[in-house]
Amino acid sequence: MAPDEIVFWVFAPISVGSAVAMLFQRNAIHAALFLIVNFFTLAVFYLVLGEPFLFAVQIIVYAGAIMVLFLFVIMLLGVDREESLVERLRGQRPLAIVLGLGMAAEIFVTARASLGLARGPADFDQTVNVGGNAQALSRVLFRDYFLPFEVTSILLIVAAIAAMVLAQRRERTPAEAAHEAEAA
Amino acid sequence: MKTPISYFVVLSGMLFAIGTVGVLVRKNALVIFMSVELQLNAVNLALVAFSRLHGNLNGQVLAFFSMVVAAAEVVVGLAIIVNVYRRMHTANVDEASLLRW
Numbered sequence: 001m002a003p004d005e006i007v008f009w010v011f012a013p014i015s016v017g018s019a020v021a022m023l024f025q026r027n028a029i030h031a032a033l034f035l036i037v038n039f040f041t042l043a044v045f046y047l048v049l050g051e052p053f054l055f056a057v058q059i060i061v062y063a064g065a066i067m068v069l070f071l072f073v074i075m076l077l078g079v080d081r082e083e084s085l086v087e088r089l090r091g092q093r094p095l096a097i098v099l100g101l102g103m104a105a106e107i108f109v110t111a112r113a114s115l116g117l118a119r120g121p122a123d124f125d126q127t128v129n130v131g132g133n134a135q136a137l138s139r140v141l142f143r144d145y146f147l148p149f150e151v152t153s154i155l156l157i158v159a160a161i162a163a164m165v166l167a168q169r170r171e172r173t174p175a176e177a178a179h180e181a182e183a184a
Numbered sequence: 185m186k187t188p189i190s191y192f193v194v195l196s197g198m199l200f201a202i203g204t205v206g207v208l209v210r211k212n213a214l215v216i217f218m219s220v221e222l223q224l225n226a227v228n229l230a231l232v233a234f235s236r237l238h239g240n241l242n243g244q245v246l247a248f249f250s251m252v253v254a255a256a257e258v259v260v261g262l263a264i265i266v267n268v269y270r271r272m273h274t275a276n277v278d279e280a281s282l283l284r285w
Contacts, residue, residue, distance in 0.1 A: 001186075005187050008187045008191060015195065016198055020202060023202060023210070028214050032218060035222065038199075038225070039225065042228070046229075048185070049232050050236060051235075054247060054248065061255060062221075062251070062254075065255070069258060070262070073214065073265065073266060088278050096205050096208035099205075100201045100202065101201070103201040103204060107198075107200070107201070108194050111193040111197065112190060115188070115237070116190065118188060119185065119186070119237075120237040127239065128239055152253070155253065155256050158256075162260050163263045166260070183273070
């Protein structure tokens with residue numbers, strides 16, 4: 001077995017297992033921790049596929065920034081609440097699981113039929129990652145995808161402003177205060 | 185690299201399906217949101233695998249952009265969840281039913 005195959009077969013079960021474990025955790029904090037495990041295994045797959053830059057970005061942005069944000073919000077909203085198991089729509093849960101399994105089977109059949117055992121070019125690091133992955137990626141990003149790259153900066157600014165506006169604490173109007181008193 | 189690309193694509197499909205089931209089954213808005221993140225990551229893995237298959241970096245650039253969009257989406261989504269929690273004192277999606285007839 002080649003080294004990358006060993007890495008794949010070690011980390012693929014961890015990846016799927018942590019995703020399934022996330023699904024069955026009733027405590028949101030535990031779900032978030034399993035999701036972090038999953039993000040780390042995905043970072044390992046990026047490394048196996050020859051993308052050290054995305055490996056670093058995955059760990060810094062996803063496992064670092066995004067999950068810290070999640071944990072922060074979970075702490076803010078209170079961790080001790082457990083989810084109710086009451087179904088509003090009868091039969092939704094079994095149906096969702098059956099459809100999910102069907103979707104996985106469908107993707108399996110499609111990938112098998114269309115890709116088979118194709119491996120891609122063997123000399124990926126020499127022909128595509130010329131001068132290193134980050135350098136090659138930045139060459140593509142800043143030449144072919146320069147406009148989309150600039151547009152994402154606008155997107156990030158808009159998202160930051162939107163978050164500030166949404167999180168702002170407004171003065172309560174009398175009607176809202178009455179509604180809250182009624183709810184409490 | 186000896187691992188066939190289809191293995192990665194199948195793994196990504198499995199993760200995407202798990203994320204879909206999570207969105208459909210769970211009631212906690214935060215966990216639903218985490219399942220959406222799982223789906224986004226599964227698609228990223230497929231993009232990176234296809235980038236390897238075709239021997240160019242376009243798939244990686246797309247995965248990079250999808251990470252940027254996911255970061256923006258998380259910020260806004262979590263702000264909305266915090267806002268909903270402030271008003272309704274719950275993060276359960278079943279109870280946020282003001283728009284329901």
